[in-house]
Amino acid sequence: MLRIDLASHVxxxxxxxxxxxxxxxxxxxxxxxxxxxxxxxxIDLGVHHNTVAQAYRQLAEEGWLELKRHRGATVRERHRPSNRSDGTETFARPLRELLAKALAAGLPRKMLIRELLDSAHRLEAGAL
Amino acid sequence: MLRIDLASHVxxxxxxxxxxxxxxxxxxxxxxxxxxxxxxxxIDLGVHHNTVAQAYRQLAEEGWLELKRHRGATVRERHRPSNRSDGTETFARPLRELLAKALAAGLPRKMLIRELLDSAHRLEAGAL
DNA sequence: ATAGTTTGTACACTGAAGACAGACAAATTG
DNA sequence: CAATTTGTCTGTCTTCAGTGTACAAACTAT
Known part of the structure; x- marks a missing residue:
């Protein structure tokens, strides 16, 4: 399910x-x-519980989760994100860089194209 | 041309x-x-030259640049990277997460779809 | 040829931040 | 009511990004 990359800068x-x-x-x-x-x-991820708590808190700040003490984290109905940021900065550029990294890593163009189209279709279907 | 986001964790x-x-x-x-x-x-980016040097060194390690003292950085003929890493880890998952972030930021689906298809076409044309 | 400038590198320092450890308060469970 | 569960809080430690500065080598101009 979830995988953690300790080598990442993220x-x-x-x-x-x-x-x-x-x-x-x-x-x-x-x-x-x-x-x-x-x-x-x-425990599942092999990290400290405080680390997970920080992730939960961030998602709660974004409005995804409802955090109540001792009641766990429950998924909230998502409200509209009014924050209208520039698409170029938040999407186009990262996408370009991600593609560059993938190509540099030697991934075949076909696979990348397939993934891109796949995501586009899922988006159109509203499945994402 | 190049833009630096100091707020980023990258x-x-x-x-x-x-x-x-x-x-x-x-x-x-x-x-x-x-x-x-x-x-x-x-100077152009407003950072220290050592920071740029580190970036150059990284690209040199990846085989993109030829770094010779006092001769600047020259672009090298790129060899095919045989290092074939798992596509899911290096591309599919980051792409999914990037899309999720974009949607969460309120970017319209149409824009994302357009960018995805655009990139796919560029890939097919070999322009990327 | 030589003095001065340019250029990439090496090394130490500083500050920030991520991850962890442990304790705590409140609520659930038996 | 006791024990466990659960998220939070505070503090510590380590890592590392970014900078300051000095240096050696090569280029330039005269």
């Missing part, structure tokens, strides 16, 4: 938040669902 | 490397071309 708590956010956006968790406790997920 | 030297790699992959620099000196680029 801090672990953010990797966790990113991974969970991806699943939340994908709708794999519906409103009201409960996420594992910080300790169980921490 | 270190500046890596942002520089990523940006340059993207341009190199895009073919905006051909073999034999000379990159700006570490100091000029550093």
């Amino acid at each position: 801090p672990v708590y953010e990797q966790i938040a990113n991974g969970l956010r991806a699943e939340l956006v994908a709708g794999r968790f519906g409103p009201g669902d409960k996420l594992p406790t910080v300790r169980t997920l921490a | 270190p500046v030297y890596e942002q520089i490397a990523n940006g340059l790699r993207a341009e190199l992959v895009a073919g905006r620099f051909g073999p034999g071309d000379k990159l700006p000196t570490v100091r000029t680029l550093a």
Whole structure:
């Protein structure tokens, strides 16, 4: 499910938040669902529970989770994100850099194209 | 041209490397071309020249640049990277997370789809 | 040829931040 | 009511990004 890359420059708590956010956006968790406790997920990932807690807190700040003491983290109904940031900075450029990295790593163009089209289709279907 | 986000957790030297790699992959620099000196680029970006030097060194390790003392950085003919890493880890997952972040930021699906298809077409045309 | 400038590198220092450890308070469970 | 569970808080430690500075080698100009 979730995988942590300790070699990455991206801090672990953010990797966790990113991974969970991806699943939340994908709708794999519906409103009201409960996420594992910080300790169980921490053990599962092999990190400290405080690290997981930080990820949960970040997602809560973004409005994805409802955090109540001793009641775990429950998925919240997602409100509209009014923050209208520039798409170039938050998407186009990172995408370009990601593609460059993938090509530099030797991944075949075909695979990348397939993934891109796949994501586009999923987006159109609203499945993401 | 290159933009640095100081708020990002990605270190500046890596942002520089990523940006340059993207341009190199895009073919905006051909073999034999000379990159700006570490100091000029550093002033241009408002960072220390050692930071730029670190980025250059990283790209040199990846085989993109030829670094010779006092001769600046020259773009090298790129060899095919046989190092075939797992595509899921290096591309599919980051792409999913990037999309999730973009959606969470409120970027319209249409824009994302357009960017994805655009990149796919460029890939097919070999322009990337 | 030589003095001065340019250029990449090496090394030490500083500050910030991530991850962990341990304790705590509150709520759930039996 | 006792024991366990659970998220939070505070403090510590380590790592590392970014900078300051000095240096050696090569280029330039006269």
